[in-house]
Amino acid sequence: MKTKSQKLIIVGMILALGVGAGVYGLTATSADTSPSEDLVKAIGVDGIEGYIKTSDMNQDLPQTPEEAIQSMNEPKVDKYINLYDSNENIIGKFLLESSEDSNTAMEIDLELAKHTLKESDRPALDILEENLIALVQHDRKLYRSGFVDDQLADAMDFYYGEQFQYKFSNIESIEKNASIKNQLHITVLGERLDTTTDSVEQVRMMYAIRQSEQGDWDIYTID
Known part of the structure; x- marks a missing residue:
């Protein structure tokens, strides 16, 4: 079973290869048509409806399998990206990755x-x-x-x-x-x-x- 962090890495890699988020699907997003190809519908941390940019999602993605493994083994912190309106004005924050979803932080058997x-x-x-x-x-x-x-x-x-x-x-x-x-x-x-x-x-x-x-x-x- 993949953790949220692993899923985000996989999603981000697919987006980086040019497959739209609406095609692949994200739990927090919708496949509805958005004002720009770079914008995907999402709900922000305060329940605000808006859009996130796929370019924002991809900016910190690991570039190699080694970097991906290292990223999953590092202590996780809450990671936010901007939430935009249809005119790309910033209206809030979107929780991209939560430290609470990390299963790698408890490795003790x-x-x-x-x-x-x-x-x-x-x-x-x-x-x-x-x-x-x-x-x-x-x-x-x-x-x-x-x-x-x-x-x-x-x-x-x-x-x-x-x-x-x-x-x-x-x-x-x-x-x-x-x-x-x-x-x-x-x-x-x-x-x-x-x-x-x-x-x-x-x-x-x-x-x-x-x-x-x-x-x-x-x-x-x-x-």
């Missing part, structure tokens, strides 16, 4: 990791997965829901940021805490892009996930 744990400890990985997905997809509510209480969620808020784009690649280790009952330490490796500075840093995040007396699993810290 958590199902495989579960086989390293006792069945009673495996729910800890479900809590971990929800938190990682929340960071990748910028879902603040889901991110906060994994912590044991709101006070801790507030303290851990610095990991979450709209300027950050996360990509998680591996679990480095899973260890039982020797002194705290039913607590696992799970260390996750990945990368974080700061879109305000275009800088990428390696991240190593150790999650302390503990089961309460009531049987609930929660995050007690990220270090």
